[in-house]
């Protein structure tokens with residue numbers, strides 16, 4: 182694979198990411214190279230040439246390069262590096278406007294890249310006051326970057342009655358069903374499921390993220406909900422899920438009860454409106 186990162190360099194660059202240098206042959210060396218790149222992006226003073234703006238397509242190439250064929254759970258790939266890459270991208274509306282389809286009634290999920298099955302890169306478009314339900318992430322790592330406007334993330338502890346094992350698993354018990362959907366976004370199965378006794382969910386933390394800020398959530402951290410607090414302005418965010426979310430559960434804030442969620446639907450794919458949505 183060609184190193185997508187070389188295009189960040191300029192001709193007077195003296196760093197080893199320069200186009201004049203050969204991409205290291207081994208995965209270990211490539212990872213070291215990427216690590217250096219990210220340190221440079223994060224402000225190491227000797228790499229001024231790396232602070233060249235890059236576009237969304239470049240970011241996608243860099244994520245593919247970083248995740249390789251194995252996704253984020255493979256050895257040697259870490260969330261911090263992907264977060265740094267996403268943070269280094271400066272949001273530019275012309276890069277992502279084609280993917281930001283808005284719906285009057287709810288936030289939309291728009292597929293930008295399927296990462297050869299290893300990850301999903303989505304753009305979410307939030308109208309004023311739109312928000313997600315409190316939900317888990319089905320074992321996936323989720324890195325979110327705000328591209329426009331502001332979003333509030335409220336994190337919750339798992340319901341007190343769920344065991345460590347239950348928090349880590351998404352597979353429902355045999356007589357429960359969960360939402361699944363095909364690539365066309367059509368929901369194929371929906372049914373509710375419960376999770377033990379009824380107690381309100383406890384808020385862990387709440388934070389507002391502004392344009393270009395990045396955050397990370399995983400089932401190990403807890404549950405969350407995201408919302409656009411503005412009553413007048415829309416918001417747009419970029420979400421990387423690795424591995425892709427197959428199903429997720431939403432939770433009632435008052436009772437802590439879980440039910441299946443249509444987490445996997447796409448409002449558009451690759452900039453084209455999905456026609457078969459059940460909306």
Ligand SMILES: N[C@@H](CS(=O)O)C(=O)O
Nearest residue numbers: 290305313323406407444
């Ligand atoms: N995880 C949510 C969006 S957010 O609220 O994090 C989704 O994929 O729909």
Ligand SMILES: [Fe+2]
Nearest residue numbers: 316318323405
């Ligand atoms: Fe989420």
